[in-house]
Amino acid sequence: MPDAHLPDAPINPSRLKAMMEQVSTFGGKPNGAMTRLTLSKTDGQARDWLGSWFKEHRFEQQIDPIGNQFGKLSLAGDNAPTVMVGSHLDSQPNGGRFDGALGVVSACEAVLAVAERMEAEGRLAACNFQVVNWTNEEGARFQPSLLGSSVFAGAIELDWALDRADGDGMTVRQSLAEIGYAGTAVVERPDALIELHIEGDDKLFAASERFGIFTRFWGATKYRLAFLGEQAHTGPTPMAQRKDALLAAAYLMADLRQLANDHGLDLHTSVGRLEVHPNSPN
Known part of the structure:
Protein backbone atom coordinates (compact mmCIF):
# COMPACT_ATOMS: atom_id res chain seq x y z
CA MET A 1 0.00 0.00 0.00
CA PRO A 2 1.18 3.57 -0.64
CA ASP A 3 2.73 5.16 2.41
CA ALA A 4 1.62 8.77 2.88
CA HIS A 5 4.09 9.40 5.71
CA LEU A 6 7.39 8.97 3.88
CA PRO A 7 10.05 11.68 4.30
CA ASP A 8 10.19 14.24 1.53
CA ALA A 9 11.93 13.25 -1.70
CA PRO A 10 14.75 15.78 -2.18
CA ILE A 11 15.20 17.31 -5.60
CA ASN A 12 18.54 17.58 -7.38
CA PRO A 13 19.33 21.34 -7.57
CA SER A 14 22.14 20.90 -10.10
CA ARG A 15 19.88 18.89 -12.39
CA LEU A 16 17.11 21.49 -12.06
CA LYS A 17 19.53 24.31 -12.90
CA ALA A 18 20.86 22.44 -15.93
CA MET A 19 17.33 21.84 -17.22
CA MET A 20 16.45 25.49 -16.80
CA GLU A 21 19.55 26.54 -18.70
CA GLN A 22 18.79 24.11 -21.51
CA VAL A 23 15.21 25.25 -22.09
CA SER A 24 16.30 28.91 -21.85
CA THR A 25 18.39 28.54 -25.02
CA PHE A 26 15.19 28.48 -27.09
CA GLY A 27 14.31 32.14 -27.56
CA GLY A 28 16.58 33.39 -24.79
CA LYS A 29 18.56 36.61 -25.13
CA PRO A 30 21.95 37.63 -23.66
CA ASN A 31 20.31 40.03 -21.19
CA GLY A 32 18.22 37.22 -19.68
CA ALA A 33 15.01 38.17 -21.49
CA MET A 34 12.90 35.59 -23.31
CA THR A 35 10.90 35.79 -26.54
CA ARG A 36 9.26 32.42 -27.15
CA LEU A 37 5.84 33.17 -28.57
CA THR A 38 3.44 30.27 -28.53
CA LEU A 39 3.58 27.83 -31.45
CA SER A 40 6.53 29.69 -32.97
CA LYS A 41 9.66 27.91 -34.19
CA THR A 42 11.38 28.50 -30.84
CA ASP A 43 8.33 27.23 -28.94
CA GLY A 44 8.44 24.12 -31.11
CA GLN A 45 12.10 23.64 -30.20
CA ALA A 46 11.32 23.98 -26.49
CA ARG A 47 8.48 21.49 -26.86
CA ASP A 48 10.79 19.06 -28.66
CA TRP A 49 13.29 19.40 -25.83
CA LEU A 50 10.58 18.63 -23.27
CA GLY A 51 9.38 15.65 -25.30
CA SER A 52 12.93 14.28 -25.43
CA TRP A 53 13.19 14.70 -21.66
CA PHE A 54 9.92 12.80 -21.22
CA LYS A 55 11.19 9.95 -23.37
CA GLU A 56 14.54 9.79 -21.60
CA HIS A 57 12.89 9.49 -18.19
CA ARG A 58 10.08 7.11 -19.21
CA PHE A 59 7.24 9.63 -19.09
CA GLU A 60 4.42 8.85 -21.53
CA GLN A 61 3.93 11.91 -23.76
CA GLN A 62 0.47 12.90 -24.98
CA ILE A 63 -0.54 15.86 -27.14
CA ASP A 64 -4.19 16.89 -27.21
CA PRO A 65 -5.96 18.66 -30.13
CA ILE A 66 -5.15 22.18 -28.86
CA GLY A 67 -1.49 21.24 -28.52
CA ASN A 68 -1.28 20.93 -24.74
CA GLN A 69 1.76 18.75 -24.00
CA PHE A 70 1.53 16.15 -21.25
CA GLY A 71 4.03 13.73 -19.75
CA LYS A 72 2.52 11.00 -17.57
CA LEU A 73 4.37 8.86 -15.05
CA SER A 74 2.46 6.05 -13.40
CA LEU A 75 3.85 5.40 -9.94
CA ALA A 76 0.77 4.13 -8.12
CA GLY A 77 -1.23 1.93 -10.48
CA ASP A 78 -4.27 2.32 -12.71
CA ASN A 79 -6.86 3.08 -10.02
CA ALA A 80 -4.84 5.74 -8.18
CA PRO A 81 -5.60 9.46 -8.41
CA THR A 82 -3.60 11.67 -10.79
CA VAL A 83 -1.90 14.90 -9.76
CA MET A 84 -1.10 17.25 -12.64
CA VAL A 85 1.87 19.59 -12.22
CA GLY A 86 3.20 22.20 -14.62
CA SER A 87 2.77 25.55 -16.30
CA HIS A 88 3.71 26.88 -19.77
CA LEU A 89 6.77 27.32 -21.99
CA ASP A 90 5.48 30.23 -24.11
CA SER A 91 6.51 33.75 -23.16
CA GLN A 92 5.71 37.41 -23.63
CA PRO A 93 7.89 39.41 -26.04
CA ASN A 94 11.06 40.13 -24.04
CA GLY A 95 9.51 38.41 -21.04
CA GLY A 96 11.26 36.75 -18.15
CA ARG A 97 12.84 33.37 -18.80
CA PHE A 98 11.50 31.92 -15.54
CA ASP A 99 7.90 33.01 -16.20
CA GLY A 100 6.03 29.76 -16.82
CA ALA A 101 9.07 27.74 -17.82
CA LEU A 102 10.19 27.33 -14.21
CA GLY A 103 6.82 25.74 -13.45
CA VAL A 104 7.31 23.13 -16.17
CA VAL A 105 10.95 22.39 -15.40
CA SER A 106 10.42 22.20 -11.63
CA ALA A 107 7.47 19.86 -12.21
CA CYS A 108 9.73 17.54 -14.19
CA GLU A 109 12.39 17.57 -11.48
CA ALA A 110 9.95 17.14 -8.59
CA VAL A 111 8.17 14.16 -10.16
CA LEU A 112 11.47 12.58 -11.15
CA ALA A 113 12.75 12.99 -7.57
CA VAL A 114 9.65 11.25 -6.22
CA ALA A 115 10.03 8.45 -8.77
CA GLU A 116 13.67 7.92 -7.83
CA ARG A 117 12.79 7.81 -4.14
CA MET A 118 9.97 5.32 -4.66
CA GLU A 119 12.16 3.09 -6.81
CA ALA A 120 15.03 3.17 -4.30
CA GLU A 121 12.71 2.11 -1.48
CA GLY A 122 10.63 -0.34 -3.52
CA ARG A 123 7.39 1.49 -2.74
CA LEU A 124 4.35 2.70 -4.64
CA ALA A 125 3.54 6.39 -4.61
CA ALA A 126 0.19 7.64 -3.35
CA CYS A 127 -0.71 8.96 -6.82
CA ASN A 128 0.27 9.08 -10.45
CA PHE A 129 1.72 12.28 -11.91
CA GLN A 130 1.26 14.20 -15.13
CA VAL A 131 3.47 17.12 -16.15
CA VAL A 132 1.74 19.70 -18.39
CA ASN A 133 2.84 22.46 -20.74
CA TRP A 134 -0.21 24.56 -21.66
CA THR A 135 -0.63 26.08 -25.13
CA ASN A 136 -0.84 29.88 -25.41
CA GLU A 137 -1.06 30.58 -21.72
CA GLU A 138 0.39 34.08 -22.18
CA GLY A 139 -1.86 35.25 -25.03
CA ALA A 140 0.89 37.35 -26.60
CA ARG A 141 0.42 35.90 -30.09
CA PHE A 142 -3.14 34.56 -30.02
CA GLN A 143 -6.01 36.00 -28.02
CA PRO A 144 -7.45 35.18 -25.56
CA SER A 145 -4.77 34.03 -23.16
CA LEU A 146 -5.13 30.72 -21.26
CA LEU A 147 -6.26 29.19 -24.56
CA GLY A 148 -5.01 25.62 -24.09
CA SER A 149 -5.98 25.30 -20.45
CA SER A 150 -9.42 26.78 -21.17
CA VAL A 151 -10.09 24.15 -23.85
CA PHE A 152 -8.88 21.43 -21.50
CA ALA A 153 -11.19 22.69 -18.74
CA GLY A 154 -14.17 22.90 -21.13
CA ALA A 155 -14.46 26.67 -20.78
CA ILE A 156 -14.18 27.32 -24.54
CA GLU A 157 -14.83 25.24 -27.66
CA LEU A 158 -11.93 23.53 -29.41
CA ASP A 159 -12.79 24.65 -32.96
CA TRP A 160 -13.21 28.25 -31.86
CA ALA A 161 -9.80 28.14 -30.20
CA LEU A 162 -8.16 26.53 -33.24
CA ASP A 163 -9.53 29.31 -35.46
CA ARG A 164 -7.92 32.14 -33.46
CA ALA A 165 -5.54 34.09 -35.72
CA ASP A 166 -2.46 36.16 -34.95
CA GLY A 167 -1.66 39.58 -36.41
CA ASP A 168 -0.44 37.99 -39.64
CA GLY A 169 -3.60 35.93 -40.11
CA MET A 170 -1.98 32.64 -39.07
CA THR A 171 -4.39 30.49 -37.08
CA VAL A 172 -3.70 28.27 -34.10
CA ARG A 173 -4.71 25.29 -36.24
CA GLN A 174 -2.14 26.15 -38.92
CA SER A 175 0.59 26.91 -36.38
CA LEU A 176 0.11 23.61 -34.55
CA ALA A 177 0.45 21.71 -37.81
CA GLU A 178 3.52 23.73 -38.83
CA ILE A 179 5.52 22.78 -35.72
CA GLY A 180 4.11 19.24 -35.50
CA TYR A 181 1.96 19.58 -32.39
CA ALA A 182 -1.56 19.04 -33.71
CA GLY A 183 -2.37 16.17 -31.40
CA THR A 184 -5.31 13.83 -31.03
CA ALA A 185 -4.98 12.47 -27.49
CA VAL A 186 -7.92 12.56 -25.09
CA VAL A 187 -6.45 13.36 -21.69
CA GLU A 188 -8.53 12.91 -18.55
CA ARG A 189 -8.81 15.71 -16.06
CA PRO A 190 -6.65 15.21 -12.97
CA ASP A 191 -7.74 14.89 -9.37
CA ALA A 192 -5.56 17.86 -8.44
CA LEU A 193 -3.48 20.51 -10.21
CA ILE A 194 -0.36 22.20 -8.81
CA GLU A 195 1.51 25.08 -10.45
CA LEU A 196 4.73 26.60 -9.17
CA HIS A 197 5.15 30.14 -10.56
CA ILE A 198 7.46 33.03 -9.93
CA GLU A 199 5.99 36.10 -8.27
CA GLY A 200 5.16 38.91 -10.68
CA ASP A 201 5.92 41.52 -8.03
CA ASP A 202 8.51 41.94 -5.26
CA LYS A 203 6.36 41.49 -2.16
CA LEU A 204 7.78 38.08 -1.22
CA PHE A 205 11.30 39.33 -1.75
CA ALA A 206 10.66 42.43 0.35
CA ALA A 207 9.23 40.23 3.11
CA SER A 208 12.22 37.84 2.98
CA GLU A 209 9.85 34.99 2.09
CA ARG A 210 10.49 32.31 -0.52
CA PHE A 211 7.00 30.91 -1.05
CA GLY A 212 3.44 32.18 -0.96
CA ILE A 213 0.12 30.38 -1.38
CA PHE A 214 -2.71 31.89 -3.40
CA THR A 215 -5.88 32.62 -1.47
CA ARG A 216 -7.57 34.57 -4.26
CA PHE A 217 -6.81 35.99 -7.71
CA TRP A 218 -7.90 38.85 -9.92
CA GLY A 219 -10.95 38.33 -12.11
Missing part, protein backbone atom coordinates in the same frame (compact mmCIF):
# COMPACT_ATOMS: atom_id res chain seq x y z
CA ALA A 220 -10.26 39.75 -15.58
CA THR A 221 -12.67 41.10 -18.16
CA LYS A 222 -11.05 41.77 -21.53
CA TYR A 223 -12.45 43.79 -24.40
CA ARG A 224 -11.50 44.34 -28.04
CA LEU A 225 -12.89 47.70 -29.12
CA ALA A 226 -13.02 49.36 -32.56
CA PHE A 227 -12.87 53.15 -32.86
CA LEU A 228 -14.04 54.13 -36.34
CA GLY A 229 -12.75 57.46 -37.59
CA GLU A 230 -12.32 59.10 -40.96
CA GLN A 231 -9.04 59.38 -42.82
CA ALA A 232 -8.12 62.96 -43.74
CA HIS A 233 -4.97 64.96 -44.47
CA THR A 234 -3.59 66.67 -41.38
CA GLY A 235 -2.68 69.87 -43.26
CA PRO A 236 -5.84 71.10 -44.98
CA THR A 237 -8.44 69.42 -42.76
CA PRO A 238 -9.71 71.86 -40.08
CA MET A 239 -9.41 70.57 -36.52
CA ALA A 240 -13.16 70.82 -35.94
CA GLN A 241 -13.85 68.51 -38.89
CA ARG A 242 -11.41 65.78 -37.99
CA LYS A 243 -12.63 62.38 -36.84
CA ASP A 244 -9.49 60.94 -35.28
CA ALA A 245 -10.09 57.37 -34.08
CA LEU A 246 -6.81 57.24 -32.17
CA LEU A 247 -7.73 60.38 -30.24
CA ALA A 248 -11.01 58.77 -29.18
CA ALA A 249 -9.09 55.67 -28.05
CA ALA A 250 -6.70 57.87 -26.08
CA TYR A 251 -9.59 59.51 -24.21
CA LEU A 252 -10.90 56.10 -23.17
CA MET A 253 -7.43 54.95 -22.10
CA ALA A 254 -7.09 57.98 -19.85
CA ASP A 255 -10.57 57.40 -18.41
CA LEU A 256 -9.74 53.76 -17.61
CA ARG A 257 -6.63 54.86 -15.75
CA GLN A 258 -8.70 57.33 -13.77
CA LEU A 259 -11.08 54.52 -12.78
CA ALA A 260 -8.14 52.71 -11.18
CA ASN A 261 -7.15 55.90 -9.37
CA ASP A 262 -10.67 56.25 -8.02
CA HIS A 263 -10.99 52.66 -6.76
CA GLY A 264 -7.47 52.00 -5.49
CA LEU A 265 -6.46 48.37 -4.98
CA ASP A 266 -9.95 47.11 -5.82
CA LEU A 267 -9.48 47.68 -9.55
CA HIS A 268 -6.61 47.20 -12.00
CA THR A 269 -6.86 48.48 -15.57
CA SER A 270 -4.59 48.26 -18.59
CA VAL A 271 -4.60 48.84 -22.33
CA GLY A 272 -2.08 46.39 -23.70
CA ARG A 273 -2.41 46.56 -27.45
CA LEU A 274 -3.28 49.04 -30.22
CA GLU A 275 -3.77 48.33 -33.91
CA VAL A 276 -3.84 51.56 -35.90
CA HIS A 277 -4.85 51.71 -39.59
CA PRO A 278 -3.63 53.09 -41.93
CA ASN A 279 -1.07 54.27 -39.36
CA SER A 280 0.39 57.08 -41.47
CA PRO A 281 1.89 60.19 -39.79
CA ASN A 282 0.15 62.55 -42.19
Whole structure:
Protein backbone atom coordinates (compact mmCIF):
# COMPACT_ATOMS: atom_id res chain seq x y z
CA MET A 1 0.00 0.00 0.00
CA PRO A 2 1.18 3.57 -0.64
CA ASP A 3 2.73 5.16 2.41
CA ALA A 4 1.62 8.77 2.88
CA HIS A 5 4.09 9.40 5.71
CA LEU A 6 7.39 8.97 3.88
CA PRO A 7 10.05 11.68 4.30
CA ASP A 8 10.19 14.24 1.53
CA ALA A 9 11.93 13.25 -1.70
CA PRO A 10 14.75 15.78 -2.18
CA ILE A 11 15.20 17.31 -5.60
CA ASN A 12 18.54 17.58 -7.38
CA PRO A 13 19.33 21.34 -7.57
CA SER A 14 22.14 20.90 -10.10
CA ARG A 15 19.88 18.89 -12.39
CA LEU A 16 17.11 21.49 -12.06
CA LYS A 17 19.53 24.31 -12.90
CA ALA A 18 20.86 22.44 -15.93
CA MET A 19 17.33 21.84 -17.22
CA MET A 20 16.45 25.49 -16.80
CA GLU A 21 19.55 26.54 -18.70
CA GLN A 22 18.79 24.11 -21.51
CA VAL A 23 15.21 25.25 -22.09
CA SER A 24 16.30 28.91 -21.85
CA THR A 25 18.39 28.54 -25.02
CA PHE A 26 15.19 28.48 -27.09
CA GLY A 27 14.31 32.14 -27.56
CA GLY A 28 16.58 33.39 -24.79
CA LYS A 29 18.56 36.61 -25.13
CA PRO A 30 21.95 37.63 -23.66
CA ASN A 31 20.31 40.03 -21.19
CA GLY A 32 18.22 37.22 -19.68
CA ALA A 33 15.01 38.17 -21.49
CA MET A 34 12.90 35.59 -23.31
CA THR A 35 10.90 35.79 -26.54
CA ARG A 36 9.26 32.42 -27.15
CA LEU A 37 5.84 33.17 -28.57
CA THR A 38 3.44 30.27 -28.53
CA LEU A 39 3.58 27.83 -31.45
CA SER A 40 6.53 29.69 -32.97
CA LYS A 41 9.66 27.91 -34.19
CA THR A 42 11.38 28.50 -30.84
CA ASP A 43 8.33 27.23 -28.94
CA GLY A 44 8.44 24.12 -31.11
CA GLN A 45 12.10 23.64 -30.20
CA ALA A 46 11.32 23.98 -26.49
CA ARG A 47 8.48 21.49 -26.86
CA ASP A 48 10.79 19.06 -28.66
CA TRP A 49 13.29 19.40 -25.83
CA LEU A 50 10.58 18.63 -23.27
CA GLY A 51 9.38 15.65 -25.30
CA SER A 52 12.93 14.28 -25.43
CA TRP A 53 13.19 14.70 -21.66
CA PHE A 54 9.92 12.80 -21.22
CA LYS A 55 11.19 9.95 -23.37
CA GLU A 56 14.54 9.79 -21.60
CA HIS A 57 12.89 9.49 -18.19
CA ARG A 58 10.08 7.11 -19.21
CA PHE A 59 7.24 9.63 -19.09
CA GLU A 60 4.42 8.85 -21.53
CA GLN A 61 3.93 11.91 -23.76
CA GLN A 62 0.47 12.90 -24.98
CA ILE A 63 -0.54 15.86 -27.14
CA ASP A 64 -4.19 16.89 -27.21
CA PRO A 65 -5.96 18.66 -30.13
CA ILE A 66 -5.15 22.18 -28.86
CA GLY A 67 -1.49 21.24 -28.52
CA ASN A 68 -1.28 20.93 -24.74
CA GLN A 69 1.76 18.75 -24.00
CA PHE A 70 1.53 16.15 -21.25
CA GLY A 71 4.03 13.73 -19.75
CA LYS A 72 2.52 11.00 -17.57
CA LEU A 73 4.37 8.86 -15.05
CA SER A 74 2.46 6.05 -13.40
CA LEU A 75 3.85 5.40 -9.94
CA ALA A 76 0.77 4.13 -8.12
CA GLY A 77 -1.23 1.93 -10.48
CA ASP A 78 -4.27 2.32 -12.71
CA ASN A 79 -6.86 3.08 -10.02
CA ALA A 80 -4.84 5.74 -8.18
CA PRO A 81 -5.60 9.46 -8.41
CA THR A 82 -3.60 11.67 -10.79
CA VAL A 83 -1.90 14.90 -9.76
CA MET A 84 -1.10 17.25 -12.64
CA VAL A 85 1.87 19.59 -12.22
CA GLY A 86 3.20 22.20 -14.62
CA SER A 87 2.77 25.55 -16.30
CA HIS A 88 3.71 26.88 -19.77
CA LEU A 89 6.77 27.32 -21.99
CA ASP A 90 5.48 30.23 -24.11
CA SER A 91 6.51 33.75 -23.16
CA GLN A 92 5.71 37.41 -23.63
CA PRO A 93 7.89 39.41 -26.04
CA ASN A 94 11.06 40.13 -24.04
CA GLY A 95 9.51 38.41 -21.04
CA GLY A 96 11.26 36.75 -18.15
CA ARG A 97 12.84 33.37 -18.80
CA PHE A 98 11.50 31.92 -15.54
CA ASP A 99 7.90 33.01 -16.20
CA GLY A 100 6.03 29.76 -16.82
CA ALA A 101 9.07 27.74 -17.82
CA LEU A 102 10.19 27.33 -14.21
CA GLY A 103 6.82 25.74 -13.45
CA VAL A 104 7.31 23.13 -16.17
CA VAL A 105 10.95 22.39 -15.40
CA SER A 106 10.42 22.20 -11.63
CA ALA A 107 7.47 19.86 -12.21
CA CYS A 108 9.73 17.54 -14.19
CA GLU A 109 12.39 17.57 -11.48
CA ALA A 110 9.95 17.14 -8.59
CA VAL A 111 8.17 14.16 -10.16
CA LEU A 112 11.47 12.58 -11.15
CA ALA A 113 12.75 12.99 -7.57
CA VAL A 114 9.65 11.25 -6.22
CA ALA A 115 10.03 8.45 -8.77
CA GLU A 116 13.67 7.92 -7.83
CA ARG A 117 12.79 7.81 -4.14
CA MET A 118 9.97 5.32 -4.66
CA GLU A 119 12.16 3.09 -6.81
CA ALA A 120 15.03 3.17 -4.30
CA GLU A 121 12.71 2.11 -1.48
CA GLY A 122 10.63 -0.34 -3.52
CA ARG A 123 7.39 1.49 -2.74
CA LEU A 124 4.35 2.70 -4.64
CA ALA A 125 3.54 6.39 -4.61
CA ALA A 126 0.19 7.64 -3.35
CA CYS A 127 -0.71 8.96 -6.82
CA ASN A 128 0.27 9.08 -10.45
CA PHE A 129 1.72 12.28 -11.91
CA GLN A 130 1.26 14.20 -15.13
CA VAL A 131 3.47 17.12 -16.15
CA VAL A 132 1.74 19.70 -18.39
CA ASN A 133 2.84 22.46 -20.74
CA TRP A 134 -0.21 24.56 -21.66
CA THR A 135 -0.63 26.08 -25.13
CA ASN A 136 -0.84 29.88 -25.41
CA GLU A 137 -1.06 30.58 -21.72
CA GLU A 138 0.39 34.08 -22.18
CA GLY A 139 -1.86 35.25 -25.03
CA ALA A 140 0.89 37.35 -26.60
CA ARG A 141 0.42 35.90 -30.09
CA PHE A 142 -3.14 34.56 -30.02
CA GLN A 143 -6.01 36.00 -28.02
CA PRO A 144 -7.45 35.18 -25.56
CA SER A 145 -4.77 34.03 -23.16
CA LEU A 146 -5.13 30.72 -21.26
CA LEU A 147 -6.26 29.19 -24.56
CA GLY A 148 -5.01 25.62 -24.09
CA SER A 149 -5.98 25.30 -20.45
CA SER A 150 -9.42 26.78 -21.17
CA VAL A 151 -10.09 24.15 -23.85
CA PHE A 152 -8.88 21.43 -21.50
CA ALA A 153 -11.19 22.69 -18.74
CA GLY A 154 -14.17 22.90 -21.13
CA ALA A 155 -14.46 26.67 -20.78
CA ILE A 156 -14.18 27.32 -24.54
CA GLU A 157 -14.83 25.24 -27.66
CA LEU A 158 -11.93 23.53 -29.41
CA ASP A 159 -12.79 24.65 -32.96
CA TRP A 160 -13.21 28.25 -31.86
CA ALA A 161 -9.80 28.14 -30.20
CA LEU A 162 -8.16 26.53 -33.24
CA ASP A 163 -9.53 29.31 -35.46
CA ARG A 164 -7.92 32.14 -33.46
CA ALA A 165 -5.54 34.09 -35.72
CA ASP A 166 -2.46 36.16 -34.95
CA GLY A 167 -1.66 39.58 -36.41
CA ASP A 168 -0.44 37.99 -39.64
CA GLY A 169 -3.60 35.93 -40.11
CA MET A 170 -1.98 32.64 -39.07
CA THR A 171 -4.39 30.49 -37.08
CA VAL A 172 -3.70 28.27 -34.10
CA ARG A 173 -4.71 25.29 -36.24
CA GLN A 174 -2.14 26.15 -38.92
CA SER A 175 0.59 26.91 -36.38
CA LEU A 176 0.11 23.61 -34.55
CA ALA A 177 0.45 21.71 -37.81
CA GLU A 178 3.52 23.73 -38.83
CA ILE A 179 5.52 22.78 -35.72
CA GLY A 180 4.11 19.24 -35.50
CA TYR A 181 1.96 19.58 -32.39
CA ALA A 182 -1.56 19.04 -33.71
CA GLY A 183 -2.37 16.17 -31.40
CA THR A 184 -5.31 13.83 -31.03
CA ALA A 185 -4.98 12.47 -27.49
CA VAL A 186 -7.92 12.56 -25.09
CA VAL A 187 -6.45 13.36 -21.69
CA GLU A 188 -8.53 12.91 -18.55
CA ARG A 189 -8.81 15.71 -16.06
CA PRO A 190 -6.65 15.21 -12.97
CA ASP A 191 -7.74 14.89 -9.37
CA ALA A 192 -5.56 17.86 -8.44
CA LEU A 193 -3.48 20.51 -10.21
CA ILE A 194 -0.36 22.20 -8.81
CA GLU A 195 1.51 25.08 -10.45
CA LEU A 196 4.73 26.60 -9.17
CA HIS A 197 5.15 30.14 -10.56
CA ILE A 198 7.46 33.03 -9.93
CA GLU A 199 5.99 36.10 -8.27
CA GLY A 200 5.16 38.91 -10.68
CA ASP A 201 5.92 41.52 -8.03
CA ASP A 202 8.51 41.94 -5.26
CA LYS A 203 6.36 41.49 -2.16
CA LEU A 204 7.78 38.08 -1.22
CA PHE A 205 11.30 39.33 -1.75
CA ALA A 206 10.66 42.43 0.35
CA ALA A 207 9.23 40.23 3.11
CA SER A 208 12.22 37.84 2.98
CA GLU A 209 9.85 34.99 2.09
CA ARG A 210 10.49 32.31 -0.52
CA PHE A 211 7.00 30.91 -1.05
CA GLY A 212 3.44 32.18 -0.96
CA ILE A 213 0.12 30.38 -1.38
CA PHE A 214 -2.71 31.89 -3.40
CA THR A 215 -5.88 32.62 -1.47
CA ARG A 216 -7.57 34.57 -4.26
CA PHE A 217 -6.81 35.99 -7.71
CA TRP A 218 -7.90 38.85 -9.92
CA GLY A 219 -10.95 38.33 -12.11
CA ALA A 220 -10.26 39.75 -15.58
CA THR A 221 -12.67 41.10 -18.16
CA LYS A 222 -11.05 41.77 -21.53
CA TYR A 223 -12.45 43.79 -24.40
CA ARG A 224 -11.50 44.34 -28.04
CA LEU A 225 -12.89 47.70 -29.12
CA ALA A 226 -13.02 49.36 -32.56
CA PHE A 227 -12.87 53.15 -32.86
CA LEU A 228 -14.04 54.13 -36.34
CA GLY A 229 -12.75 57.46 -37.59
CA GLU A 230 -12.32 59.10 -40.96
CA GLN A 231 -9.04 59.38 -42.82
CA ALA A 232 -8.12 62.96 -43.74
CA HIS A 233 -4.97 64.96 -44.47
CA THR A 234 -3.59 66.67 -41.38
CA GLY A 235 -2.68 69.87 -43.26
CA PRO A 236 -5.84 71.10 -44.98
CA THR A 237 -8.44 69.42 -42.76
CA PRO A 238 -9.71 71.86 -40.08
CA MET A 239 -9.41 70.57 -36.52
CA ALA A 240 -13.16 70.82 -35.94
CA GLN A 241 -13.85 68.51 -38.89
CA ARG A 242 -11.41 65.78 -37.99
CA LYS A 243 -12.63 62.38 -36.84
CA ASP A 244 -9.49 60.94 -35.28
CA ALA A 245 -10.09 57.37 -34.08
CA LEU A 246 -6.81 57.24 -32.17
CA LEU A 247 -7.73 60.38 -30.24
CA ALA A 248 -11.01 58.77 -29.18
CA ALA A 249 -9.09 55.67 -28.05
CA ALA A 250 -6.70 57.87 -26.08
CA TYR A 251 -9.59 59.51 -24.21
CA LEU A 252 -10.90 56.10 -23.17
CA MET A 253 -7.43 54.95 -22.10
CA ALA A 254 -7.09 57.98 -19.85
CA ASP A 255 -10.57 57.40 -18.41
CA LEU A 256 -9.74 53.76 -17.61
CA ARG A 257 -6.63 54.86 -15.75
CA GLN A 258 -8.70 57.33 -13.77
CA LEU A 259 -11.08 54.52 -12.78
CA ALA A 260 -8.14 52.71 -11.18
CA ASN A 261 -7.15 55.90 -9.37
CA ASP A 262 -10.67 56.25 -8.02
CA HIS A 263 -10.99 52.66 -6.76
CA GLY A 264 -7.47 52.00 -5.49
CA LEU A 265 -6.46 48.37 -4.98
CA ASP A 266 -9.95 47.11 -5.82
CA LEU A 267 -9.48 47.68 -9.55
CA HIS A 268 -6.61 47.20 -12.00
CA THR A 269 -6.86 48.48 -15.57
CA SER A 270 -4.59 48.26 -18.59
CA VAL A 271 -4.60 48.84 -22.33
CA GLY A 272 -2.08 46.39 -23.70
CA ARG A 273 -2.41 46.56 -27.45
CA LEU A 274 -3.28 49.04 -30.22
CA GLU A 275 -3.77 48.33 -33.91
CA VAL A 276 -3.84 51.56 -35.90
CA HIS A 277 -4.85 51.71 -39.59
CA PRO A 278 -3.63 53.09 -41.93
CA ASN A 279 -1.07 54.27 -39.36
CA SER A 280 0.39 57.08 -41.47
CA PRO A 281 1.89 60.19 -39.79
CA ASN A 282 0.15 62.55 -42.19
